[in-house]
Amino acid sequence: MEGADPIRRLVHAFSRLPGIGEKTASRLTFFVMDADEAVARDLAEALLDLRSRVHLCPICCNLTDRELCNVCSDPRRDRRVVCVVESVPGLMAIERTGAFHGTYHVLHGVLAPLEGVGPEQLHMRELVARLKDGVEELIVATNTSIEGEATALYLSKLATPLGIHVTRIASGVPMGADLEYADQVTLARALAGRHSL
Amino acid sequence: MEGADPIRRLVHAFSRLPGIGEKTASRLTFFVMDADEAVARDLAEALLDLRSRVHLCPICCNLTDRELCNVCSDPRRDRRVVCVVESVPGLMAIERTGAFHGTYHVLHGVLAPLEGVGPEQLHMRELVARLKDGVEELIVATNTSIEGEATALYLSKLATPLGIHVTRIASGVPMGADLEYADQVTLARALAGRHSL
Secondary structure, X not given: OOOOHHHXXXXXXXXXXXXXXXXXXXXXXXXXXXXXXXXXXXXXXXXXXXXXXXXXXXXXOOEEOOOOOOOOOOOOOEEEEEEEEOOHHHHHHHHHHOOOOEEEXXXXXXXXXXXXXXXXXXXXXXXXXXXXXXXXXXXXXXXXXXXXXXXXXXXXXXHHHXXXXXXXXXXXXXXXXXXXXXXXXXXXXXXXXXXXX | OOOOHHHHHHHHHHHOOOOOOHHXXXXXXXXXXXXXXXXXXXXXXXXXXXXXXXXXXXXXXXEEOOOOOOOOOOOOOXXXXXXXXXXXXXXXXXXXXXXXXXXXXXXXXXXXXXXXXXXXXXXHHXXXXXXXXXXXXXXXXXXXXXXXXXXXXXXXXXHHHHOOEEEEOOOOOOOOOOHHXXXXXXXXXXXXXXXXX
16 A cells, blocks of 8 residues: 555556666656656657557668658668668667668567567568669678577578678677677687788 | 657657666667557556646645545554654655554655755645644654754754654664674764663
8 A cells, every 4th residue: 555546556657667676666756746747748648659650661660650761761871772670779779870871671570480480470571572672782780699690591591592792790899898808609700700901 | 860750759758767868768668669559558647647636645745646645544543653754755665664553744855954945845834733633752754864864853843842752763774784884974873872682
């Protein structure tokens, strides 16, 4: 019987979010209670808005609230180069580098046969439809996990026969990292991927 | 130009909460996007509900969505003992111990003259009104900060002349703590507050 029902309800709703436990949820609830009313209202409206207005871009499966996403609707982006990512946060991470001027394709997952995720469960069909449309290079930027690597291999077998150059983002020691703390697999990759200076 | 507008809007709304930075806000947003629609809807409704339905209990200034709060409406609670706390989370912390059967009074702050917080800025008036109503003991459970101590002293000067026994919660070394890591003030308090075994 701690506090009023609407308080417990909000604590519960907050604690369903990842990384937010009961204590943090309680702290957030009392913050919202004490803060300007706009804080609660803006958050509530943004939550409702997100689910009602955002959908997948029909070309690349990025999230958007318009007909096409920001990237696909930009005429300056190079449609001959398609970078395949697992998720929208991955896409955003690449966009933040400012170093990529092609377009994307978001799979919304990776192949994981043991968990029942095959090509049909991913947005692979939309990708295949695009491949015949003047794509010259497919950069596979899935995560460097086992599933990410398997997905890269799958995409390579899919696109290479169509005359598309399939590449994989480099993996190695992160910038600024100490070799001493790099794991063996990363270090082995960094060695294998060495290049002349 | 990262992502759709409703996404950026929700990231922004989340990042206004305490302890939630841009990265966490982004992670929460994509979680909400991928999760069951009920997660977003429940959180949104709980937020709106909180601000519209919750108000202060007219007796003790605890938060409630009914006429009186859970504690004040419970006939089993001892109205002769009033525990003064700074905030509702403080009240909840004491409730969780299950060791207190009196009632509360929530000040919603502490005296801080340098920040312009005097007795008029706190819910002191409601407390004074209660003191003449059969209160025998006033337990001051404000935090053990300078302001909390000053508020305790103020309450003591206010209630003692009315024949009320004013007490302060004990301060000392927390249970399970190592003396080596206790700060000097806490340790000095623990020594001064020693009792026979």
